[in-house]
Amino acid sequence: MQRYFIEKEQLSDQTATLFGDDAKHIQKVMRMGQGDRLICADNEGSAYLCEIRSITPDQIKAEILKKFENNTELPIHVTIVQGLPKGDKLELIVQKGTECGAKAFIPFKAERSISKWADNKIEKKLARLKKIAKEAAEQSHRLNIPDISEPVSIAQLIKISENYHQKIVAYEETAKAGEQHALPELFKKMRAQEKLLVVIGPEGGLSEQEINELTKAGFICCGLGRRILRTETAPLYVLSAASYHFELLEWGE
Amino acid sequence: MQRYFIEKEQLSDQTATLFGDDAKHIQKVMRMGQGDRLICADNEGSAYLCEIRSITPDQIKAEILKKFENNTELPIHVTIVQGLPKGDKLELIVQKGTECGAKAFIPFKAERSISKWADNKIEKKLARLKKIAKEAAEQSHRLNIPDISEPVSIAQLIKISENYHQKIVAYEETAKAGEQHALPELFKKMRAQEKLLVVIGPEGGLSEQEINELTKAGFICCGLGRRILRTETAPLYVLSAASYHFELLEWGE
CATH class of the missing domain: 3.40.1280.10 (SPOUT methyltransferase, trefoil knot domain)
Known part of the structure; x- marks a missing residue:
């Protein structure tokens, strides 16, 4: 599943908001739409499974379905x-x-x-x-x-x-x-x-x-x-x- | 030191003979001459330290000084x-x-x-x-x-x-x-x-x-x-x- 790094401010308790290049990539390259799923990671150790709820050319809102528990970072x-x-x-x-x-x-x-x-x-x-x-x-x-x-x-x-x-x-x-x-x-x-x-x-x-x-x-x-x-x-x-x-x-x- | 793979037939007890692309590389790229040293490997597990004795555009003769003992191949x-x-x-x-x-x-x-x-x-x-x-x-x-x-x-x-x-x-x-x-x-x-x-x-x-x-x-x-x-x-x-x-x-x- 496609994964995007976003700023912590783009995450609320239930929603991830994507802008700019990411919003473009989701629509133009991945050709995703409402109901499609993606992963948002906050670059501070957390990643979330999300489902797209609304799309405009500049902004995508996705509902957070769950937080991933598995760590993919090297232990050292x-x-x-x-x-x-x-x-x-x-x-x-x-x-x-x-x-x-x-x-x-x-x-x-x-x-x-x-x-x-x-x-x-x-x-x-x-x-x-x-x-x-x-x-x-x-x-x-x-x-x-x-x-x-x-x-x-x-x-x-x-x-x-x-x-x-x-x-x-x-x-x-x-x-x-x-x-x-x-x-x-x-x-x-x-x-x-x-x-x-x-x-x-x-x-x-x-x-x-x-x-x-x-x-x-x-x-x-x-x-x-x-x-x-x-x-x-x-x-x-x-x-x-x-x-x-x-x-x-x-x-x- | 520069290393060249040669055929077993190019090796005698005391001499390594290099031809073709290798002879060109030694002269044109490495700009080596009489007395310069190189390594010849036979692609069957042996490598030798050699010193150039004679050079023509097509052929280089080098004296074998010693056989290398260290194995550089993976154990498996x-x-x-x-x-x-x-x-x-x-x-x-x-x-x-x-x-x-x-x-x-x-x-x-x-x-x-x-x-x-x-x-x-x-x-x-x-x-x-x-x-x-x-x-x-x-x-x-x-x-x-x-x-x-x-x-x-x-x-x-x-x-x-x-x-x-x-x-x-x-x-x-x-x-x-x-x-x-x-x-x-x-x-x-x-x-x-x-x-x-x-x-x-x-x-x-x-x-x-x-x-x-x-x-x-x-x-x-x-x-x-x-x-x-x-x-x-x-x-x-x-x-x-x-x-x-x-x-x-x-x-x-």
């Missing part, structure tokens, strides 16, 4: 810090990472990032990524849309990392050296709702200097299996591993 | 049966799935596959996918290039499945119902080098009829976490989970 909060990759790879990462349960994305101006965001383009780029995250969250039945922040420097990143329970950096050299136990050992220590920060390098990897600064700040180097993953594949590996560990293996339902 | 063999997806999604699946360790890919003519391969296009499409798999295997330091077969019908698929130790089908309805323990329970039963067949539906999912036929043939329905994954994300989830389980959690190095 995973924030992906992504060394700015080339081209439109960040769009792929945000789309797939949202499906896989990321809580937030922080683009990172890494030493070897070839891609730079011009100051006057930041707003537009963020708006596009946020739209991709919203659509992927709707499609994958998330209760929350991941946050996407402006690109940060390494100094800002280390400051931000103070708010996290655990912080790791995916490091190719670690993978080559065969250190593969760090990630499961860290997962085993984590409890529900704790926050994990994951740093992924850009195409050229992180520099030795960056690795030194991050490990000095308490980041743990983790291998992600025996193979060398591309920058856009690494975040999906970590998120899939987190889902497997916390949703399938350890806690199940 | 995972074959991805992919319901034919729209557009060029299969290319993304083959590229990323190869990085994540898939042993083989089998395109599947599912009931709800919108994409069809015309008979006269099959050869060309397979050649392109095989090239993508080879490049991804080189980039991710695999010892084997995954096989890619022609699209199969459900009858062919069930016949093929007889050769596998375990067979699963990712089923969205299972995910919704909250059955999330099947995959780890199955992984716990598997031993090194055993073969797992994984069926993923196309965009519209598998039909009830297909699910019935597969479960009757011994396939187990598995949930892949709490969220609804797109068809191209599901195989990466299964492969990442397999790597996490067998390479990081259970066996490590």
